[in-house]
Amino acid sequence: MEWLTLTIDGRTVSVPKGTTVLQACRMNNIPIPTLCHDPELTATGSCRLCIVDIEGMRNLPPSCVTQATQGMVVRTQTEKVRDARKTILELLVANHPLDCMTCQKMGSCDLAKYAYEYQVTGEAFAGGERRHLPIDDSNPFILRDPNKCILCGKCIRACEEVQGRGVLDFSHRGFNTQVGPAFDLPYAESECVFCGSCVSVCPVGALTEKQMAGQGRPWEVKKVQTTCPFCGTGCNFDLNVKDGKVIGVTSNPEAPVNGRALCVKGRFGMDMIHSPNRLTTPLIKKDGEFVEASWDEALSLVAEKLGEIKAQYGADSIAALSSARCTNEENYLMQKFMRAVIGSNNVDHCART
Amino acid sequence: MCELCQDLIDPKETKLAEVLAGYAGRKGALIPVLQKAQEIYGYLPADVLRRIGRGLKIPVARVYGVATFYAQFRLTPMGQNVLRVCLGTACHVRGGAKVLETIEQELGVKDGGTTEDQRFTLEIVACIGACGLAPTMMINDQVYGRLAPDKVAGILAQYE
Amino acid sequence: MKTMKTLLDPCCGRCTHTPETPCRDYVRCQTEGPLCHDDPACRMERERLLRELKTEVGSQKQAVLFCTGTGCASSGSNKLIEIMDAEIKKAGLDVSVSTRPTGCHGFCEQGPIVIIEPAKTFYTRVKAEDIPEIVAKDLVGGERVEHLLYVDPTTGQAATTYANAPFYAKQHRIVLHNCGHINPERIEDYFAQDGYRGFAHALQDMKPDEVIEEVKRSGLRGRGGAGFPTGLKWGLCRQSAGDKKYIICNADEGDPGAFMDRSVLEGDPHSVLEGMMIAAYAIGADEGYIYCRAEYPLAIKRLEIAIKQAEEVGLLGDNILASGFNFRIYIKAGAGAFVCGEETALIASIEGKRGMPKVRPPFPAQQGLWGKPTNNNNVETYSNVPHIFRHGADWYAGFGTEKSKGTKIFALTGKVNNTGLVEVPMGMSLREIIFDIGGGILGGKKFKAVQIGGPSGGCLPESLLDLPVDYDTLVQAGAMVGSGGLVVLDETTCMVDIARYFLNFTQKESCGKCTPCREGTKRMLEILVRITNGEGKEEDIETLEKLAGVVKSTSLCGLGQTAPNPVLATLKYFRHEYEAHIRDKQCPAHACSALLTYTIDEEKCKKCGLCAKNCPVKCITGDKNTPYRIDASACIKCGTCMEKCKFGAVVRA
């Protein structure tokens, strides 16, 4: 591999040929703000927040789409660069609601993070025209507030490049540009299948998980990576836990099979865990009705009954269905239970559905 | 196809189907197809955009995105006469804006609007390339040059 | 042989040229006269036809040329041809006189324009009722129709011929040479002007690299905007590896106030095709696209005809002139987006997408249309090319300045007497263009500034009138050649309003992709609107300057990067006008209507009622007994009343 040497903020760094200036910075822990950039999606260089100063180049090129070259001299924090970034943030904020206090994205909003860092007050360009578009509350999964959209286009690219769908696109142009389904319809009336990839890449509060609204702030939430139980693909994601309760699911970019992609069930079906229909106590049927029982009572009865039947009719008169939904360890134990404890090979599971 | 169904087929739909068939599998077909569809229908109804998306195997959101990007495409029906007021530089410095204001008052519509009686659709265009005649406007294919606010009413009156 | 009406018709058995069996010498044969047509009858007939086409001295026939460009056509020139044909027939002149529709002469303001050849008599503003007179007096009688001749408003002299009119006298028409002269719908006419000889020369006598070298030597630079050297551009595309390459001709002339490409397309479409063909050969492309505004239906129609004719004679297709070179050209009608003049947006548009520019690199020369190396030039650039190969790079480089060679077409408009298209050598001063060719300021008003280069350009004040017009000096002065719009502004033009006008345009045409252009131009416009409405704040100028700087240095494409230019240039030269609007709430040019009021001076008013009668919004009331008053809330401040009042009773403040 060919390596290039360049200077960033006075530091000499080496990167492989083909690296962008942004990648070169990030490899070397040099912070660059970005909004439209995503390592898994095509680079569009549209938000212009990642601009840097490069010797010999007129204007301020965006680092995300500028290839590093041998001997390049890059400055990421000059006054001109910081001022331009601040102006760009001011322009975005001037057309963005300032309801951060009640916004679901608070604490994980990239725009807020950079606005804070660059000390954007929200007063620049005050009084100018703002969008007033209807909020899309049409479905149980995704809340879409187009007024918060910063038109980075990541959701469009995720829908197209990751999910192969193209439900979303830009429409209209210039200041009137919008992102959404065809005809600016709500999601529910579009061909959206609610995989939520758009939500997983949205840097602001334009696309949020509806179920998580009001349920917890990022700093209160514990994330636990696990494997989805809803088909054989084996997607991984993070369960978001607050106060011993699963409040929702977020993508985990490290997931080996799926990356951030999920489907509607994996991303939005986890309210099943806390369904009021959950069984929370053993039940014993008495006179045709279920009666709540203690574990001791229930397990004694099972042990007693199985013991009796085995004694009377032989081990092969007992069968078990193990489960393709349970873990390997549990399946192992169930077959061992049947074979070693009961003494029969009568164990199967619904392997085919 | 049964005879009954035959009668129900809209000739416009047949034309659109022909256009789509002609462009099937061709690269870069979307914009010419939209242009032809607009010729057929006079504008681009939502169902036509959906049909075009299906026919060209392009997501309808992209079709809509393209249709709303270009000034030529209209998603609502046009009036009987299309009045294009030029606000190119030459027309602007020679008083095009005042002509426009007069027309707006006269018709009671703004850029992109259609009068209630469907008589006119008003559009502002950036230059019709007749700068020598500034200020200018076009009604349908007819160019009117050397306009002044007081000439507007008389010209408009010529159109049904 | 009797059936031979044009040089394209089948003739003697000696000629075997068809697209399938191409003859190497076809172009020479068409332009230089019959080569191997051994049959004497055929040879004579061909010589005669060619001579007639060239309307050389000695020809028995007279030709009446009618401009059918958009300007003249809108004034009814097509109808005039019908009338003329009928009149000629009636007078029994149909053997010796023919009519010929031509492209634009550039002097649209004087349209419809009629020229009699070979005498080159130049008639302007011809009406239907003038036709019998032209026939009787000129064609039959051999006398000029005096009242139809163009009279120079400054000297009062009538111009007897085309070249006599001051508007044309100082021009040097290379690209526009055929416009207004040949019938653009006939390839024979183009051949008769040595058409396709440049291409044949490049194809048959030069290697592709030599072609590129020749273009480099000519010094030709892109006529569409920034003036990138054309030869260099071709070279980059040639060097890009690729099994497939494309040529694009940008005919999406979007600058308000520019219409030279339209004139070339309508008046001389084959010159554009020829330029593209030379480029394709040099680069190694076999497919070309012309991206033309749908708003130019006539241009599209003429291009379609031209392409069909070129295909029919085997100049487009496979194995062109038995060289093994293949090339085809397709037309794509643009759908109305200024940003599609930007080449990556134009490519996206051809691909059927939203015309949103892409970041460069990769440049189109590396990865353009459908990811393949693509060369893109505009109409005027391509139509310069055939001349370079007909006359040589050195001849071409003889025009212009050291770094800007050749001629440039400008659309001279605004507050100037002679508006129209002018083609002048690079380096001519603004003063010569505006005052000598343009005939000075309209209505004897005072010159204030000239806006050059459209929405990306800037305004230059009187002190810079002697600046030679070329790429580099204009950029240094804060404007640019751009596509060549040249709008003359006088003392009644408000410079803040001009900045607002251009910002309004670019803001509307912003594609919306990148933040600074999408949001920044909107906020700049809001500030400018505020200032012109008399609501400007002291800090607005500083904010504008800062915002302009950021939009310029951080926008994705040329549209955004140059959008602040009109503001920056007006701030540079006319800052005082901004200050007057903000501090004094006054528009020095009396142009900003929010800062104006019209009232009627009762003492001067004679109660004639002319103002009320002419008011387009009927906001003036009064009669013989009641004093005339203007309802300020309904007044649109158009100034008609003031113009109409014979007594100076309408007061503007």
Place this chain on the structure above:
Amino acid sequence: MAGLAITFGSGAMTNSINEIPHSQVLFVIGSNTTEAHPVIGAKMKQAVANGAKLIVIDPRRIELAEIADVWLRLRPGTDIALVNGIMNIILANGWEDKEFIAERTEEFDKFREQVQKFPPEVVSKLTGVPVEEMAEAARIYATAERAQIFYTLGITEHTCGTDNVMTMANLAMLTGNVGKENSGVNPLRGQNNVQGACDMGALPNTFPGYQNVTSPTARAKFEEAWHVPLNPKPGFMIPDMFEAAISKDLRAMYIMGEDPVLTDADANHVRHGLETLDFLVVQNIFLSETAKLADVVLPGASFAEKSGTFTNTERRVQMVNQAIEPLGRARTDWEILCELAGRLGYSFDYESPAEIMEEIARLTPQYAGISFGRLGTQGLQWPVPNAEHPGTKFLHEGKFSRGKGLFMPIEYQLPDELPDDEYPLLLGTGRKLSHYNVMTRNSAALESYSPEELAELSPEDARRLGIKDGERIKVASRRGELETRIQVTDRVPPGMLWMTLHYKESPVNVLTNAAYDKVTKTYEYKVCGVKVEKL
């Protein structure tokens, strides 16, 4: 599963999910991937966007059919005939991989003889697929440098399921499209841990790691490990269990995490079997339709409440990490089993699932190198023969698990029950995107989005039967009847009614036929005859 085990020596998916976007040709048969395996479906669409060719074989105009280069709309249940026809075309054109056949396979001649019985014209009549389309599919698949086959239950849930699968293996071997990256035969497993459950020996004939219970060596190994003598007789497969219950050969059942009343074919028959038992224990997280029949119901824990591993369709063993405590008095299934074993006099002395995995690794060759410590966030794809092994991305490189790939001559057979005069419509069943079997009905969000069955019926049939979109109908088969709402759509061909298995209010398995594949005893969920009637 069994089909691939016979021909290749291993029943698992040969390749990896993340090879899909880089594929050249995808041959998708009997799999509505974008709905049943949405993330895999998305990767297929990425592949198409990257230029891959897509062949889709399905009676329904599924989403992938819309973007396919070739879509073969075959009659349900005619897969063998169709693929044999495709192979006939491949052989006729000489597109087979002669070198691969010679070096890597056996029994080719018998197979070729069989395929000769399927000339394209005859196959076209049987399947309803035009010859040209078949030829195009054959050309694309066979002339590609690399091609992958994908299938799901549209292939296996037939009385000829095993034959179907072996036919896929034949096709891959014929063209040498197996044993390489982006090249193989890939059954997409339906349930999250169906691969793992099989790997773990939750099957009546094998111990963990597919070690046969009838093998004395295998038995000896497990007897030594578990310190008990083991039963050499293979046990009942599911359909046998219900039969045995009815015949009183089976007296008690312990059902963990399954709901056969809803998910097994001929539900009324299943219900009858369970009701006949002397004793039924159901361990589940919901009071399922099956649990309602139980004598004792034990509340298990959901995946969020326990740790362990799932093995996905590409053999990747991945961690399930506990996020919350079991709800109420619910307990994890493994703890319940340990407790119960103890009460029956056998100590399951495990401190944690990690310890269970240690035992699994000791006894299961494919899992030998797996431990919780190694799985981390990325998991491992078996076989992992030792603690240093990085896992296996694709199978059968250079050599099949069984040595040589075995060509199997396959005869075409009709589905067990086809529509007739009395039951004129063909019922097909499957899943839709918004639900996973029956448990996601307990997600309020998914339920509100997709609350009821919408059986698909073609516009032609709807018109003929006088049924309009959104109306309710009664559907009956020889075994039972139900009510459902109708969606009129040209996704289904005329003559077909298509339903999902998700809704207990319209429990489709009261209709389905319990005829099953002779090897795997998988029910023929995909074809039976029904009649409908407007309500």
